[in-house]
């Protein structure tokens with residue numbers, strides 16, 4: 410069971426150092442990071458493993474979850490390596506946060522929030538006014554993060 414959340418977009422400060430735009434050549438490194446992040450969560454089975462994670466990222470890039478928006482998608486780096494990402498698409502006319510993840514080794518330090526804020530900054534600058542996402546009801550950690558960031562459950 411998934412809930413749909415949305416947040417209004419307004420002008421935001423630009424992303425801090427360590428958060429940079431997504432590049433297509435990030436996919437091989439992001440697969441294992443995404444799997445590490447999802448392993449042990451209620452969404453683990455949907456990802457399946459590092460290969461499954463890379464496949465999900467490629468599907469997002471290829472338009473399976475709406476038109477991929479590279480300019481609104483960001484990677485968090487630590488010591489020059491990706492440790493998290495926010496991937497955004499345009500789904501049925503609205504920006505959708507298709508994937509958000511932070512490696513467990515780097516979670517709890519604000520990277521997840523910084524990635525979402527970076528996406529919000531880029532989307533607001535392009536004139537979008539709403540960011541949507543779907544989250545599994547039992548994914549309490551993600552839900553709390555979104556609620557603290559001003560998202561409200563709409564369905």
Ligand SMILES: CC(C)(COP(=O)(O)OP(=O)(O)OC[C@H]1O[C@@H](n2cnc3c(N)ncnc32)[C@H](O)[C@@H]1OP(=O)(O)O)[C@@H](O)C(=O)NCCC(=O)NCCS
Nearest residue numbers: 446509510511516517518519520521522544551553554557
């Ligand atoms: C959900 C997830 C993206 C959070 O990533 P994260 O990098 O740990 O997120 P943050 O550190 O920004 O926020 C986590 C908590 O740490 C807190 N925090 C700790 N140190 C912080 C700091 N220095 N600055 C800001 N927040 C900090 C945040 O306030 C937040 O608390 P809250 O949940 O009560 O609001 C990550 O746990 C994950 O990848 N989960 C698996 C994948 C997943 O479920 N994705 C969402 C699917 S919809």
